Amino acid sequence: MQVLSVTPEIFPLIKTGGLADVTGALPIALAAKGVSMRTLMPGFPTVMAAFKKKKAVLQYPLLQGGKASVHSVQLAGLELFVLDAPHLFDRPGGPYGDASGGDWPDNWRRFAALSQVGGDIAGGAISGYQPDIVHAHDWQSAMTLAYMRYGKAVGVPSMMTVHNLAFQGQFGAGIFGELGLPAAAMALDGVEYYGGVGFLKAGLQAAWAITTVSPTYAQEIRSPEFGMGLDGLINMRSSDLYGIVNGIDIGIWDPETDKHLVSNYTAETLDARTPNRAAVEARFSLEPDGSPIVCVVSRLTWQKGMDILATAVDGIVATGARLAILGSGDAGLEGALLAAAARHRGRIGVVVGYDEALSHIMQGGCDAIVIPSRFEPCGLTQLYGLRYGCVPVVARTGGLADTVIDANEAAVSAGVATGFQFAPNNGGALLHAMRRLVDAHADPAIWKSLQRQGMKADVSWDKSAEKYIELYRSLLSKRVA
Numbered sequence: 112m113q114v115l116s117v118t119p120e121i122f123p124l125i126k127t128g129g130l131a132d133v134t135g136a137l138p139i140a141l142a143a144k145g146v147s148m149r150t151l152m153p154g155f156p157t158v159m160a161a162f163k164k165k166k167a168v169l170q171y172p173l174l175q176g177g178k179a180s181v182h183s184v185q186l187a188g189l190e191l192f193v194l195d196a197p198h199l200f201d202r203p204g205g206p207y208g209d210a211s212g213g214d215w216p217d218n219w220r221r222f223a224a225l226s227q228v229g230g231d232i233a234g235g236a237i238s239g240y241q242p243d244i245v246h247a248h249d250w251q252s253a254m255t256l257a258y259m260r261y262g263k264a265v266g267v268p269s270m271m272t273v274h275n276l277a278f279q280g281q282f283g284a285g286i287f288g289e290l291g292l293p294a295a296a297m298a299l300d301g302v303e304y305y306g307g308v309g310f311l312k313a314g315l316q317a318a319w320a321i322t323t324v325s326p327t328y329a330q331e332i333r334s335p336e337f338g339m340g341l342d343g344l345i346n347m348r349s350s351d352l353y354g355i356v357n358g359i360d361i362g363i364w365d366p367e368t369d370k371h372l373v374s375n376y377t378a379e380t381l382d383a384r385t386p387n388r389a390a391v392e393a394r395f396s397l398e399p400d401g402s403p404i405v406c407v408v409s410r411l412t413w414q415k416g417m418d419i420l421a422t423a424v425d426g427i428v429a430t431g432a433r434l435a436i437l438g439s440g441d442a443g444l445e446g447a448l449l450a451a452a453a454r455h456r457g458r459i460g461v462v463v464g465y466d467e468a469l470s471h472i473m474q475g476g477c478d479a480i481v482i483p484s485r486f487e488p489c490g491l492t493q494l495y496g497l498r499y500g501c502v503p504v505v506a507r508t509g510g511l512a513d514t515v516i517d518a519n520e521a522a523v524s525a526g527v528a529t530g531f532q533f534a535p536n537n538g539g540a541l542l543h544a545m546r547r548l549v550d551a552h553a554d555p556a557i558w559k560s561l562q563r564q565g566m567k568a569d570v571s572w573d574k575s576a577e578k579y580i581e582l583y584r585s586l587l588s589k590r591v592a
């Protein structure tokens with residue numbers, strides 16, 4: 112089976128969030144089960160720089176305003192089609208915006224181009240390569256499914272995975288004429304969305320199957336509270352909607368071999384976490400003592416509940432726990448957390464920025480990780496936490512609810528608990544969970560059991576890759592002969 116994945120990000124080449132982790136790990140997990148996944152992605156500068164030998168397999172004299180070509184390349188076990196379109200992707204800054212964080216005004220054009228190429232490849236534009244299934248991720252590649260539906264690849268099964276419904280790619284109606292789609296596409300059951308063009312909406316409408324990254328989030332997005340305006344459409348398509356929980360790359364995230372750690376360890380050698388803990392204390396200027404260090408590794412945003420955390424920090428310090436916070440995002444939240452660190456020197460440390468290596472050391476040295484998200488399609492940092500014996504404290508929502516077993520009395524006495532859940536998501540409930548954590552941490556037997564149970568949890572891609580394959584197969588069986 113040949114699957115074409117279309118994505119704006121892929122680890123280890125370019126990552127702004129969990130989407131890259133997933134699109135980078137899934138092809139490797141599928142390959143182990145005999146399914147070949149190739150990935151089409153934009154040729155951002157870091158991506159183009161990673162390849163010396165380029166082989167153009169498709170040329171465009173004119174693609175959304177300039178010359179473009181598609182290169183077939185291999186890296187780190189990944190089979191890639193890289194879209195080299197310098198007028199769209201060769202820029203400084205991030206994949207979606209300039210260095211100051213503002214979105215590129217032509218993002219619609221950039222990701223329409225990526226999607227148009229996805230649609231062309233699905234329709235057989237690359238000689239010798241015909242995907243059986245096309246799998247698109249988030250709004251940046253969602254239009255692939257519209258180009259397929261209104262083009263040659265209408266008979267090729269497609270899947271739309273929603274990693275975050277909050278980002279929808281909504282643009283004014285004025286762009287429609289430049290998309291190269293037939294006039295009929297500008298319709299309620301096409302790409303039209305509230306009078307403009309909706310990229311994610313178009314993908315949800317055209318997909319043969321819709322998936323999101325946990326069963327609970329798949330249910331949540333059917334409600335107005337979580338549906339972000341798309342709940343009506345999602346409900347209409349509920350018979351094609353599936354929730355498949357993310358896994359993590361257990362080769363990259365392995366405390367026994369992780370090169371970023373000061374000290375490697377296993378569930379049997381948890382004491383060997385101590386040097387990592389000392390490294391966290393040093394990096395975050397925390398007073399060294401026996402109290403639990405609770406970490407945050409996150410985008411600092413409303414989605415992630417960082418404002419809720421900011422209001423609860425004084426109370427958290429009063430429980431005796433220390434906080435080590437790594438993140439970047441909303442300037443107001445960065446300021447609030449830095450102010451909290453200034454108020455509680457030695458008890459709260461904040462590093463503003465994005466630091467992959469430090470995030471590994473934190474998982475390997477902190478006692479717990481707190482994730483107070485308002486909504487969380489899956490969440491990966493709690494999975495890293497489970498694997499590293501860094502006990503997750505999570506809001507009971509989306510994938511967080513699906514992957515952490517709350518340390519209630521029954522679960523503790525049965526020895527199956529792996530973390531703490533709290534609801535509703537507010538400062539009071541968060542603080543209550545923190546007090547439970549501090550109490551549990553004071554009992555070494557309970558704490559070790561939480562860590563070891565978490566480390567035993569299957570957070571690999573194994574089962575979820577099987578589920579994707581099952582779904583791919585069911586879509587193939589729906590093809591008209």
Ligand SMILES: Nc1ncnc2c1ncn2[C@@H]1O[C@H](COP(=O)(O)OP(=O)(O)O[C@H]2O[C@H](CO)[C@@H](O)[C@H](O)[C@H]2O)[C@@H](O)[C@H]1O
Binds near residue numbers: 133409465
């Ligand atoms: N400052 C920092 N320094 C270093 N690393 C940092 C960092 N901030 C975040 N990270 C890393 O970025 C990733 C974020 O993963 P999340 O699951 O929280 O995803 P995100 O919300 O980006 O994506 C969406 O897609 C993913 C994938 O489907 C879903 O799990 C999720 O719920 C959904 O919101 C993790 O690998 C984390 O370690």
